[in-house]
Amino acid sequence: MTAVGQARLREVVREGAGNLRALGARALLALTGIAVGTAAVIAILHVGHNARAEAMRQFEALGTDLVSITPHGDNHDVPDLSPEAVRALPGRRIGLAEAIPIVSGSASLRMGRASLYAALIAADEALYGFVKAPVVAGRRTSDLDGAAPFVVLGADLARDAAASGRPVRIGDPVTANDQVLTVIGILGPAFRSPLLGLDLDRSAVIPFQAARRLMPDAKITNVAARLAPGADDRATAQRVTDYFRLLLRTGSVQVNTARQLIDGLEKQMRVYALLLVGIGTTSLVVGGVGVMNVMLMSILERRREIGLRRAIGARRRDIVTLFLTEALILSGIGSLLGTGLGTLAGWIFARSSGWPFLPAPLALPLGAGMAVTVGLFFGLYPALKAAQLDPIAALRAE
Amino acid sequence: MGASGSGKTTLMNLIGLLDRPCHGQIHLNGVPTANLRDDALATLRNRQIGFVFQAFHLLPRLSALDNVALPLLYRGLGKRLRRARAAEALHRVGLADRASHRPDELSGGQRQRVAIARALVGAPTLLLADEPTGNLDSWAADDIMALFLALNRDPGVTILIVTHDPAVAARCPRRIVMRDGRVLDGAGVLPS
Structure with a gap:
């Protein structure tokens, strides 16, 4: 102009x-x-x-390569996945790099005078790395703990317990579902995963084997898995479904990937x-x-x-x-x-x-x-x- | 001049290119206007004709100077040049000291003088004034008529005044009488 x-x-x-x-x-x-x-x-x-x-x-905090595998039954009859079959998944070379079986339920915990309602998660040690949960006191549950009555408390849970009484310390007893557990560790803030439905901050984590002691129905409720580098999510989902169809007598599994969710x-x-x-x-x-x-x-x-x-x-x-x-x-x-x-x-x-x-x-x-x-x-x-x-x-x- | 309803204003609108004739042709300064488009007519009005109205038609929000400068806006002149020419025109009508006043701060006679300055600013060849003294008292009317006569002595500006007032008409060097839409000569006789 x-x-x-x-x-x-x-x-x-x-x-x-x-x-x-x-x-x-x-x-x-x-x-x-x-x-x-x-x-x-x-x-x-x-x-x-x-x-x-x-x-x-x-x-993105946990990666867009997350996969969630959920057993899916007819008439509430949830199929029983075997932990060995789940742990064998990465070795099958069908596109998964990692697969962690999880048994999750809920429990009311009593610590001293505090009474809290929390998620109870039984999982392998690998879960901590999977959801990037840091330990601020004590140690994590280990695969070597077997079915020992040990528990690791999430960050919010430990904070709530401290607010209604005295701070939780390593070695304190916790009553969950009428069983007494020993606190061996406390976690820092962890990432929530919308795909897996896990919120470790409000959970009590126990060794995988201990699920049989504390949970009335210790079936695997969810598998947290990760795609192998370069694997196609749709093809992998299909192969995982096929893998479990051969293993299960009834029901099937539902495979959700982060990419599908996105x-x-x-x-x-x-x-x-x-x-x-x-x-x-x-x-x-x-x-x-x-x-x-x-x-x-x-x-x-x-x-x-x-x-x-x-x-x-x-x-x-x-x-x-x-x-x-x-x-x-x-x-x-x-x-x-x-x-x-x-x-x-x-x-x-x-x-x-x-x-x-x-x-x-x-x-x-x-x-x-x-x-x-x-x-x-x-x-x-x-x-x-x-x-x-x-x-x-x-x-x-x- | 002529009685009201005799067609004076209609004729003026035709000469001023605001209206188009049903029959016949209008030549302005030798240019036939019948086939001109609307935009070309607007340009002709802007360059050849200055209008003075009975109701002044000044824009109330603008100062006298900006009111006078308005026609030059449509000639595409820059603001500084427009204002300089407008100041000159205001000087010609004797209102140089009222340049920054708004119309509502001026008397009727002063307003009409601003309007005359606005008509003059584009240096037109024809000045059309429709009952320019109609809204003024006799003193101011006298004043305006004196101004018109003075401007008329400048070579090049033809002034056409429409009036039904014999006192105004009496001061004009030439009179054209209209009756029932027809033009008569100065003595009130149809030209042969």
């Missing part, structure tokens, strides 16, 4: 802004409509983006985006009608001005430019306000959820896009109408 063109543009914008200021409260009302609409869309966009980022963070998440996000488009369109129309209303009123009041401008040499397109600029400024300021408000709302939501706030990359272009769309679409009709006014009739208007 040339310097003259820029100066001209600046002048047109300044004049439009001045005319809008003269409109006062009415312009403010139309502006509010657009601001609220834009804010809604921008806020939802930010929240969606942050929720997705948070879900991805959870997956795919599902993405699909959900697409539905969500569609919803967003719906909300955006609605608020766009509502805000736009407000703009059109203000512009039509303004033109009605300024008919004499339009007539005069035409008489002194304004072409029709000059009149269109005049009023279209005003509509664009109106929707531009509204969208700017809305983008600010929406970002603030998204930030507050992320903060109150304890997430770091990541601005959605689409928010700014979408905000600006809404402004231009509303301004052009709903400003064009009034502007064209103004330009079509007969100058003689317009000059005579009261």
Whole structure:
């Protein structure tokens, strides 16, 4: 754009802004409509983006190559997987690098005066590395512990027990399901795995063999596995299913991979985006009608001005430019306000959820896009109408 | 001049290219206007014609100077040049000291002078004034008429005043009488 063109543009914008200021409260009302609409869309966009980022963070903390294998029976008759068959999986070279059998249940624990309800997990030693759980005191359960009545407490569990009495120490007795266990270790905060449904922070972990002592039905409830490098998740899932079909007399296993879950998440996000488009369109129309209303009123009041401008040499397109600029400024300021408000709302939501706030990359272009769309679409009709006014009739208007 | 309803304003709108004739043709400065498009007419109005209205038609939000400068906006001139020319035009109508006032801070006569300055600023060949003294008291009207006559002495500006007031008409060097939509000569006789 040339310097003259820029100066001209600046002048047109300044004049439009001045005319809008003269409109006062009415312009403010139309502006509010657009601001609220834009804010809604921008806020939802930010929240969606942050929720997705948070879900991805959870997956990525433990790796996207996780696989969950769950025995699946007919009529509640859960098939009994043998631990040996599970542990043999990596050696079968069907795409799994690691497979850890888990028996999980629940128990009410008593430690001193504290009584807590917790998940009871019986698993091999490898589980600690699998979910990246650090030990802050004592040691982990080991495969060498056999069926010994040892227990390792999750971080939240140890904290809750300490809050209602004295801190838990190594060697303290814990009563679980009427059996007495000895605390041999306390864990630090561990990652939750949405795929495996494990939350070690709120769990008591016992050696795998000890499941037979504490749990009435010590069948394997879940297998935590990891894909071998380069293995295809679909093909592996199929081969694992086939492997167990040969071993089991009744029932089957269900294999879920992290990638499947992520795919599902993405699909959900697409539905969500569609919803967003719906909300955006609605608020766009509502805000736009407000703009059109203000512009039509303004033109009605300024008919004499339009007539005069035409008489002194304004072409029709000059009149269109005049009023279209005003509509664009109106929707531009509204969208700017809305983008600010929406970002603030998204930030507050992320903060109150304890997430770091990541601005959605689409928010700014979408905000600006809404402004231009509303301004052009709903400003064009009034502007064209103004330009079509007969100058003689317009000059005579009261 | 002529009685109300005799077609004075209609004729003025036709000459001013705000209206198109049903029959006949209008030549402006030798240019036939019948086949011109709307934009070309607007450009012609901007360059050749200055309008003065009975109701002044000043924009209330703009200062006298910016009101006068307005026609030059549609000529694509820069702001500084527009204001310089507008100041010159205001000086010609004797209102140089009122340049920054808004229309509502000016008297009726002053407003009409601002409007005349606006009509003059583009250096038109034809100035059309529709009942320019209609909204003014006799003192201010006198003033405006004196201004018109002074401007008319400048070579090159033709001034066409529409009026039904014989006192105004009496001061003009040439009179065209209209009746029932027809143009008569100065004595009120249809030209042969």
